[in-house]
Structure formats: structure tokens, C-alpha cells
Amino acid sequence: FAGLADVSISEDIPVEGEITVPVGSHSPDEDYSTLDEPVRDTIMRDLKAVGKKFVHVMYPKKSSALLRDWDLWGPLVLCVSLALMLQGGSADSKDDGGPQFAEVFVIIWFGAVVITLNSKLLGGTISFFQSLCVLGYCVMPLTLAMLVCRLVLLAGSGTVSFIIRLIVVLAMFAWSTLASTAFLADSQPPNRKALVVYPIFLFYFVISWMILTFTPQ
């Protein structure tokens, strides 16, 4: 723990993140503690990191945890579940919405990559995968909106259901955009913030549009 002797933690950064060296009196040879840790530890550590990020999206406050320890598991799970919900159900026909599934996938990932490149070209300090991580995790409110929409559509698809869906999707869209902006806009120089926020707005708008215009067969 010699390297920690002069670590200063500023007040507003929560002390959290992956701890690869187990705290406590474990073996003094800590160099191999991540090379030799049991597999179960690795799995649990990564699962906890993913869970923590989901919680951070629910309550977006400026936190370095989402930015520092990025992972793409959350975005993958969200993307797959969103794409599955968007494709309308029948699993056993040749024409089962296959292209729509791949389309959603490509839109989400390609859109996220384009936004990341845009922010990097504008001089952002955030790294490529961090940005993908944040954009991916912030799809979670929209996935929840999709779930709600599908449930509402089970009850009927008239005007009332449309209004409910519209409100839910708008709220979640705003939440997604605000959450990702809270994380991403800080990494930009101040006069470029709008240029960065606008593609994010478009990205979540397209996804919200796909959700709102979804009608089951």
C-alpha cells in the first residue's frame, strides 16, 4: 500500500471504484493479487461494478465512477433487451422482424460511436470507451419506457394509451438526455457544450421515436 501514502481525495469525488487489492491483511505480495485472484472474485467484482453503474443512471449526479471504470456489459444487455422488445414477438417465422432487430442494434451502437467521435473531434477529454459506456447506460430509462409501452399496448391501443405512452416516452427521453449530458458535457470546453449535447439529443430522440411508433402485429 506504499503508493497510497500521499493520495489525496477531494471532497466531491466519492471514494469508490474497483478495488482489485483486497483491503485487509492479505498476502503482502499484492503484485499478483489480480493475476491470481479466484475467478469468483473477478466475476463478483465486475457484476458489482455493472450494478453500481445502473444505480448511478437512476440517480445521475456527477460521479466519476461511471466515467472511470467503464464497462460495456450494461449497454450490451440494454441494447439486446430493447431490440428484443422492439421486434414484435413471433419467434418462429422466417420473417420474424430479423432486420428490425439488427437495425436497432446498429442504430444504437453506430449512433453511440458517431457521438463519441464527434465529441472527441470537438476536443473532449473523455476517452472513447468511457463515452460509449455512458451513452449505453443512459439508454436504460428508454428501455424502461419500452417496457411500460408494451404493457400499456397490451391493454389497448387507442388514444388514451397513446397519450400515456407519449408522456412516458417523453419523460424517459428527457431523463436519458439529462443523465448522459450530466456525465459527458463536463468533459468539453464550455463553448462547445451545445455542439456535444445536440447529437446526444438526436440519438435519444431517434430511439424514443422507435419506441413511440412501435405497434405490435
Added chain:
Amino acid sequence: RHPLATFFHLFFRVSAIITYLCCDWFSNSFVACFVTILLLLSFDFWSVKNVTGRLLVGLRWWNQIDEDGKSHWVFEARRVPTKAASTEAEARIFWLGLIICPVIWTVFFFSTLFSLKLKWLALVIAGISLQTANLYGYIHCKLGGQQSISRATPSFFVTAGAPKSKYR
């Protein structure tokens, strides 16, 4: 010495390839095959990166973001490689699996492109990226570890000492 790790190292990769080739026999649903292969590829990526690499050959690589938001790629190699017949065999299986599978996915890429089954293209590209990323990471680890021991030891501590204790 690590039969389970060796098994899993190959299991996810080979299952992904077999599922891709035989998806028409398993299920008519494009979506089910797509999701299955994607999940297999993701599990393969994670297990090769985090588990089988360090158990079979003592190498590990990851990405580290420091205080300024700069990202560093850290490549870690076990200082004193153990030389035993079983570890040689495991290492050989590890590297063979690591190299052959991306080649196979590249072949799939061209076959998908030329047969115009474009809906599979996204999946094949994902497969190539994930497997090539692991290949590249481990080659980098290996090449880094092959510097002389006296040079490698300080660099091991410098790169892997402070960042590895990933608490701030």
C-alpha cells in the same frame, strides 16, 4: 493444471462459430441465433480477457482511466514464468485458440459480404472486433513481457503498481 479454464477458453469461441454455421438447423429465428452468438462472443471476450489469460499464460491487460481522464492501457505479465510441460501445452492451446478464431471470423466476414447476407454482417463484425481485441491485447502483453527481466520488473511495478490499486 487448469483444465476448466482451458475448456472454457475454447468452449465459448468454438460454440459461437458452430452456432453461426449451424444456425439454420437450430432455429428458424434470426433473432435467437443473433442473441445467442452475441452472448457467446461476449462471454468469450470476458473470460479470455479476465480469466483464462491469467490462469493459462499469466498475462493480463486492461484499461485504466486516471485522474485527468486520460486512458492508459495496462499490460501485465507474470514476472517469473513457470516452465512445466502442462503449462506449455496450456499455453499452446491458449495461443492457438486466440489466433485461429479471429481468422475464422474474418473468413465469415468475407463470405457474408459476398453472399450478401448482410443482416449477419453486424454480428460478424462484432465477433471480429472482440476476438481481435483480445488477440492484440495479449500479443502486446507477451511482447512487453519479453523484455529482459531487469527492465521488465521496474516497468511492471511502474505501470501496474499505482493504477492496479484502483481506489482513488
